[in-house]
Amino acid sequence: MKKQEIKELSVEELQTRFAEYKKQHADLKMAHFVTPLENPLQIRKVRRTVARLATELTNRENQ
Numbered sequence: 001m002k003k004q005e006i007k008e009l010s011v012e013e014l015q016t017r018f019a020e021y022k023k024q025h026a027d028l029k030m031a032h033f034v035t036p037l038e039n040p041l042q043i044r045k046v047r048r049t050v051a052r053l054a055t056e057l058t059n060r061e062n063q
Contacts, residue, residue, distance in 0.1 A: 001049050006056050014060070018053040025050055 001017075009017065025046045032040060 001052065003052060006052055009056075011057070011060055014053055014057050018050065018057060021046055021050045021053060 006014070025043070028037065028043050028046060031037060032043060037043070
């Protein structure tokens with residue numbers, strides 16, 4: 001997800017997307033541990049999306 005897309009989401013949507021992406025990241029890591037993924041860069045992309053969502057949630061809590 002892009003930063004602009006994340007800024008347009010509500011807090012509830014951010015929390016649900018954060019949970020979804022965090023679960024997806026854990027699933028990808030486990031799948032890659034068992035058998036290497038065809039495209040391991042997926043893990044990086046999802047991890048960075050999780051970080052963007054967490055950052056936006058923190059920024060909104062501090063406002």
